[in-house]
Amino acid sequence: MKSLVLERKDELSLRDVPEIDREEAALGPRDVRIKLHTVGICGSDVHYYTHGKIGQFEVKAPMILGHEASGTVIETGGEVQHLKVGDRVCMEPGIPDPNSKATRLGMYNVDPAVRFWATPPVHGILRPTCVHPAAFTFKLPDNVSFAEAAMVEPLAVGVHAATKARVRPGDIAVVLGAGPIGLVTALSALAAGCARVYVTDLAEKKLEIAASLSRAIVPVHAGKANLAEKVHAETEGWGADIVFEATGSPKAAAGVFEALAPGGCVVMIGGQPDPIQYDAGAAMVREARVENIFRYAHVFPRCVAMLASGAIDVKPLITRTFDFDESVRAFEIAASAPPADVKMQIELPQ
Incomplete structure (x- = not known):
């Protein structure tokens, strides 16, 4: 169950992260467990790697990177109705406090309590599986690939x-x-x-x-x-x-x-x-x-619908794909900012 871990500034490793297994052993009634398939490398991931922080968010302990993702549902909580095992999905990575004023006003993306994948101290999802709220997990139409689905997060911006x-x-x-x-x-x-x-x-x-x-x-x-x-x-x-x-x-x-x-x-x-x-x-x-703009709110379903209809085509933006065991090298290349690359992605073992 290896994950891509940013140990500290300029140091990455592929290793087990036992605390993740313990934290996600139990599935909440409104959660789903997802087997990750494709994860995009975002500029923020690279910035944490090369600088160790972004503004007030500083990497003070080892952190799993990655927040642009797609995968397959492998388990559902007892109260989940709209998703089932085997569904192909993409996931919105920021989870707000449902009771906060920002969330109640519809501006959940600016909730100070939001927990966003790969934003310290929250782990990201360059790992085999994750547990995620079903409300922030979106089923993919058959004609939207895992690679396109991992582009929904940046497209949402x-x-x-x-x-x-x-x-x-x-x-x-x-x-x-x-x-x-x-x-x-x-x-x-x-x-x-x-x-x-x-x-x-x-x-x-x-x-x-x-x-x-x-x-x-x-x-x-x-x-x-x-x-x-x-x-x-x-x-x-x-x-x-x-x-x-x-x-x-x-x-x-x-x-x-x-x-x-x-x-x-x-x-x-x-x-x-x-x-x-x-x-x-x-x-x-x-x-x-x-x-x-601070991230996004209420747009993931719109993005998925536009990819499915062909209103937006993100495939030309995906310029390079790496296997998971090449993740460290992938980040080294991304950090060099190759002028011919737009979006690099990592595929996890299936």
């Missing part, structure tokens, strides 16, 4: 961002960053009704992948072209209705209003560990609306 942006049919959008979150945000913006989405990055290969996703995606190399000038030139000087910041770069975040149209919306997705420059004057003269 993009769908949540598009929802917060209040996309209207025909909107023009900009996505800063062509990493996994930037690209799922571009796909989500198009699915929500955008007519055109400009995607900018410094990596040529990622921009090639972005362009391959849709004729409505316009790649812009951030080092070779002025994004704001291009957007204004192609919108009769008006600008983009929505700008999604998905880089986490202070420099990129400082310029979010440059390409924005009057009355437009900026959606901040990329995490910023430190305070950033904010051009209040540029925001004011545009009467810009600014939204902030």
Whole structure:
């Protein structure tokens, strides 16, 4: 029952974690036990590996990594009605306190008590099995693969961002960053009704992948072209209705209003560990609306439905797959940030 364990900053191992077996030996009446199949490598997993912390969340004890997952139900609690043994599923990794004010208001993702896989001190799921609440476990249609299902978690961020942006049919959008979150945000913006989405990055290969996703995606190399000038030139000087910041770069975040149209919306997705420059004057003269994203809420079923219908295709974003026994090497490669890779995944033994 080996798991991928972050022992401390820069040190990973594949080993047994006996406390997990003890904690999950008993199944609650509303829980399911899941045999994991595919787990995506997220930027936050890599950041914990290379830095040992993200903001206030610090790895102070060994922690199992992984939170983007799919698998098969192998046991159900006595009160579970909508799932059965053998169902293929994906899982929402954040479990809030059902009695908190945030949860009661429908904002369970910002519940301070939320327990999120692979966020210290909560273990993740790069391991053979896990126990999870059935309410946060979603059955997969037959035409959605385990690999696609493990993409639901990052896709949920993009769908949540598009929802917060209040996309209207025909909107023009900009996505800063062509990493996994930037690209799922571009796909989500198009699915929500955008007519055109400009995607900018410094990596040529990622921009090639972005362009391959849709004729409505316009790649812009951030080092070779002025994004704001291009957007204004192609919108009769008006600008983009929505700008999604998905880089986490202070420099990129400082310029979010440059390409924005009057009355437009900026959606901040990329995490910023430190305070950033904010051009209040540029925001004011545009009467810009600014939204902030923290994970997602209420969107997993929508994501699964869009994958099943073909409204969104995430398969081109999965650029490399590793066997579980290659997990340490997979993280070493991910930490090197290969420019040709978007999403790497790990498959567990079946």
